[in-house]
Amino acid sequence: MADTGGLLLRWLSEQGAGSLSDVKQGMWWLAAKHSQDIEPGAPGRWLRDAVSLAHMDIDWRNRRWCAAPPVLTRLPQARGLAVLSGSRTAAFDARVTQAGQDGLLELFQVPSARPPRDIPLPPSIIIQFDDEAGLASWAAELGVSYTPCFALQGAALLPPLNPGAPTSAPEFGKPLEYYDLERGEYQPVPRPQGEGLYRLKRRDSKRVCQILRDGQWYETSHEQGVYLALETRNRAADVLRWRSEKDCGRERFGTLFVDWGYPLPDLHRRVTVMCCGLAPRINAQAKNLAYDNVPHAVAAKIAQSLGQHLGENDE
Template identity: 40%
Template sequence: MIGDLLLTWLSESGSGTIADFRARAAWLARTENLDLPEHSTGRWLRDTASLGHCEIDWKHGRWSVAPPVITRLPFAGGIAVLAGARRPRMIRALDASDIYTVHARRPGSEREIPAPCTIIIPYDRTSDLEESAEAIGATYSGCAAAEIASMLPPTTPTTPTAPPAYDSHFEQLSDCSPQNWRAASPRDPALPDGLYREQINGRWQYILRRGDTWCAADLSTGVFAELARRGDTVIRWQPDSDRHGTTGTFIVDWGAPLPPLHSRALVLCSGFAPRFGNAAETAIYDNVPRDIATRVASSLGQTMQISS
């Protein structure tokens, strides 16, 4: 599968530029006669980062592979997953060991690059995971989802930045879900509070206005800061059943993209990238404990709705 080949290439290369990755992914897709939309490479990188395989620096256009780890899934009945780099020698060591694994895939769109398969490792005791990690040259990381969620800081942008240039292409976010931007004038002295974007060297940069202050932002934190200012909620959590309310489904509207760490905390609850509900235009994360869902929502300035 293309997704697994790309992860192997990332693992062996170690780091590189996003532009180079896009070119290689497009070439590989053509060898399989796949006609992929332009955004598919960026979505694959985002999903792969959420799965804990790599880190992405969108601002500087670079990526780097993450070290291999075995991490427990929360409230999953003795299931862990392998995250991080998948160098061929580690996969050979895994195949040669007596570690029982399951390679699982979630069906996706034919017009998207499939995510790497999820390598599931059932276990009886924590010591089993520690021994498995040592045998293949990985690290046992505990429950990464819970640890990441416990450390999530508030995401409101606070770093002051310069106001927009008078002659720039400049727009204001008018609607969050779905996102809708409208033209604005950087020369207007009475611009209202809100999230704005300015095109610089062909790329959008996001800035938040609060009173007379401008703050630097990225799209995710900027959108959630604006949602908090407006008092809008785009996050819901639905328990798996009336009798089992410990874990459930975390749902967020498409127009509000989650920051990378928040997405990773949710993805590592199941080991799979989010599903997308086309009719409701939502991203759906499975097997998310209520306390993790609450921590993620609180960090984003959201009041999480509980569905029945």
């Protein structure tokens, strides 16, 4: 499945937009041509990583997606490196290839490591440059938007937690699941078990998340709901940790670790991924995701936005 990720991104880019159900079917068809061992949750994980890498945007509530426009942005203090994100049509790929051959800037295709039973991600296009003015000029010639540093800009704009729109209580007698914060998974329950995060199916068969707090039900996403549930319980859980790099002069940069069961919301995850241009590393033994080249200031903003204390990882 060496080029599956690139083929998927090409297909999505040419399509432009559509329904999540259709894109998942297409992903299964393409992935199955290369491997029969893809896990059931692999398409969902691929889509979330593609959102984090700024290749696409997804309206999870309405089950729609669209390809994101190409954007060039610097990585924070990454020794003259930038990343080119967004859609990659055949015509755009041809322009990028020609630009690389012209030798104005040096381009590298860097893969994000994923387990064998996941669908491979498209390689990230990392660009090495000498001066920012030249980088911005190159972006204009290529016809893409240029952002000085999305990670730093986005971190400054991260919103605080919000319960969302008020909604009605789950229908009595219908299947209901409660999110167990200790186990990091949903558990079937016969009725609401008090304040916390719940998952249910609406009458239109769409699966949605709702949170109960202060006696009121609110619509939410799974990721936002997890941190709202932690906040409701007055728990600054040790689920976000940051470890500094050891190199001299790099003490303000490091790795952000996020425990399984406490996924970052889409915007927070995109800000974190755009610190290095690669999807997070999966640490199966430690049961966490590791985001590299994250400035301490960005990690602190993420924790603050989610109502959490940023712990330290000294391992």
